[in-house]
Amino acid sequence: MEQDADTLIADMGARARAAATALAAMPTARKADGLRAAAAAICADAETILAANARDVEAGAANGLSGALLDRLRLDPARLEGAAKGVEAVAALADPVGAVIDSSERPNGLRLSRVRVPIGVIGIIYESRPNVTADAAALCMMSGNAAILRGGSEAAHSNRAIHAAFSRGLTDAGLPADAAQLVPTTDRAAVGAMLKADGAIDLIVPRGGKSLVARVQEEARVPVLAHLDGICHLYIDRAADPEMAVKLAVNAKMRRTGICGATETLLVDRAFADPAKILAALGDTGCELRGDADIRAIEPRTVPASAEDWDTEYLDSILSVALVDGVEGAMAHIARHSSHHTDAIVTEAADTAERFLNGVDSAIVMWNASTQFADGGEFGLGAEIGIATGRLHARGPVALEGLTTYKWVVRGTGQARP
């Protein structure tokens, strides 16, 4: 079975490489036409896709999937239309391929430029959301890459139906169907084969919960673009505007608690005048506060924090709170405990803000804004394949440009090297 999975992925990889070669040289308009045709095919197949999805939801309920998982799995006409519109929106994004990053001319007359090119073959490993099938395929293709999609077993029928429509749209528009292939088995060995397929797959993007990302990061031989945790911090400086501090603390924690940009730890400068109002406002929203005796003295609803709290991504209405000694204390805490996703400062002191923005080593650093803005759409990228907390290639929200690399193009007139 293991061998079968390796053979399967090697074969899909070879076909993906051929499609990637075609996509790399394809004009923007043809890629966009293909995606619009794929979106139209998804709408045309709505009945079939929703029926397939109903089978998945029924099986999931019978297998005891939780309500949250069933909700992620479930499609309805509005969600499916949203998925198709998402594909159309990607087709309207600016194409990064072919853009000249920089260029120069050498004294010997050689003209150099760095030109954006697709990465090649991208493997997407995801869980229960079937709309990722269309969304991830669209982002890969618009940036000139071929996609190998491996969705969760619980969404197998939905994914097959969406992929069948997507493929038909591509071929109707004259694009290679191998540009977006769906792994036909939900056997877990296929994931293992993808993770070690260096040479066949150039990049893996996991889309799902922490256990999926952890497995991918642990096992992969292929480079991975992902974040494991979003342990985001909001620091309230002594020079913070008190009203803004309350507003941002409540928004950063409570607007949506389940997203990776939600704040998990609030750091408050010991010299900040009125911490009680912030903690009371948070407590009033129903947020559980965890802290030490100092914090309990400020807000009596606080429960004691344990050592693990500072390294925990709650994704829930829970917030760890600590007093720190100014911006240097905040930065020291963040250096120890942040997952380097998004960390923010609230202050009216520009020099303190700049110290924080320069000194905090995270993919996203913010001044006087809610950490919940950590999102490709909010950043104006039009979409995102994910948020990366690794240090190489692309960091933070990643959209089309992050799915490209570059090559050096050298134009001469017969220069030999002396």
Add this chain to the structure above:
Amino acid sequence: MEQDADTLIADMGARARAAATALAAMPTARKADGLRAAAAAICADAETILAANARDVEAGAANGLSGALLDRLRLDPARLEGAAKGVEAVAALADPVGAVIDSSERPNGLRLSRVRVPIGVIGIIYESRPNVTADAAALCMMSGNAAILRGGSEAAHSNRAIHAAFSRGLTDAGLPADAAQLVPTTDRAAVGAMLKADGAIDLIVPRGGKSLVARVQEEARVPVLAHLDGICHLYIDRAADPEMAVKLAVNAKMRRTGICGATETLLVDRAFADPAKILAALGDTGCELRGDADIRAIEPRTVPASAEDWDTEYLDSILSVALVDGVEGAMAHIARHSSHHTDAIVTEAADTAERFLNGVDSAIVMWNASTQFADGGEFGLGAEIGIATGRLHARGPVALEGLTTYKWVVRGTGQARP
């Protein structure tokens, strides 16, 4: 011993991280002053360093090191001065840290920018050239990174002496000595510990022969920036200028045969008028030509090529030669056999050249220039830490910019996400 190596590297990594944090925030002038002080200390310690090097060379000769290896190992006053001047040259390069890649303002007033920051801690694993100790440390530090250097056992005394001088220069200039640490043992377990030290080391750069690079790429859990092979191609199109074709073929192969940018395979369009002159000129230089009966019919000194020849990096006066059907045939051969380092076309037909430059998927593609130009210095980068053939982060010659990454800096005025 394995455990000792892990502990050693974890400890060095922690000290490197602290130094990296200091370097990341350090003004350009202070980094440059530190490097100039390090260069001066190397010159001041010349006698000690040359004596240490003499011990290494003597031991190497007694252990039967080849002449080529002994030559790489050997320092003399001129070479040592060259190493010091190299460090000074790096100090004069433009500092990439802090550069704003792009910026935008969102409709809600959030101001976004992507700012270059150092990668963090970089591990350099190298072989017999002791000058890498100073050269690699300088490149890492000028780009704001801390370096962990692990040189070859055959150069242990030389590396220690150079590192001692370099460190003293740094501390004299008020920089942290931990910015450039030398692994104190030549035990191979230390290399293994570095390769799996993800979290402590952010990037590994191997500098040495193919077996070192292969081991690093095979074992590393930490991302690696490297190239394994330089199987470079020169394609002579039907529309090539015949004189330029002869000149570039001889230069691309024979100027220096031992560098990664040397051409290893010559592809000649079947429709090119005068291949005999090119092959005769190569044969006259003493280059061994390998090809099939067609090539032998053109140049009788040709010996038969085997299947492996097309995938071989000779690094010697040997060239495999094949006839191909135009630019499409050349691109098909290159797609199968290139190591994606550097591939070049010689032609006067601009459209054919653009087809090749777009269609060949290598880190460097060239038109009417010798593949031997594949070099950071020749590209105007001022130096290079290496040439990368991977697809992510940085490709081709890598200097200071390739040793940085970026972060998103978001400046608001109290925006909460709706």
